């Protein structure tokens with residue numbers, strides 16, 4: 001099938017939470033997207049890698065969180081690419097996978113503020129239309145972006161961040177209702193976000 005409208009939701013997803021899911025769902029409805037592809041970032045190398053969970057865990061949590069929505073899928077393009085993740089590479093890879101389709105890159109207000117400083121920004125705007133969504137605590141403003149490159153969308157306010165979820169788990173506080181149930185269970189099973197040395201991790 002060609003001529004489809006494909007949403008792209010990039011993120012570290014460490015862990016994926018209901019803020020990401022509501023943003024993607026709202027963009028799907030408002031922009032009549034046929035599919036929204038979630039794309040977890042690759043593993044940052046060197047010193048950064050210590051502060052980010054393994055790519056495979058972030059990928060699997062994203063699969064668990066999106067599995068029940070028939071319009072949501074997950075791509076491994078960034079997880080499987082070597083080196084740092086740049087959105088321009090994500091979009092170029094997805095343009096090859098969806099050659100006849102239109103790409104809509106969904107991004108929160110915090111990320112939209114910085115988008116012009118992203119690697120090869122001009123090329124990014126040629127590969128996708130951008131959808132900037134509201135996020136509590138940030139001003140949604142696309143005035144600094146090329147005319148016509150971005151649409152702004154108000155989504156139900158979810159004052160949730162992955163950072164706060166990680167901090168809650170580390171402090172022994174619950175993340176029920178902030179992240180999907182399967183993600184709560186995955187975090188416990190893999191011992192993610194425990195203070196250093198206190199986690200218990202099975203397998204590789």
Ligand code: ATP
Nearest residue numbers: 011012013019023107108111135158160161162163
């Ligand atoms: P961290 O605290 O680790 O930075 P995060 O919650 O910001 O995590 P990311 O994986 O960095 O999540 O974000 C992926 C994308 O989702 C970004 O475009 C971000 O702006 C957007 N996003 C994250 N949380 C929300 C939210 N609560 N509402 C709307 N958009 C969000």
Ligand code: MG
Nearest residue numbers: 012110161162
């Ligand atoms: Mg973030």
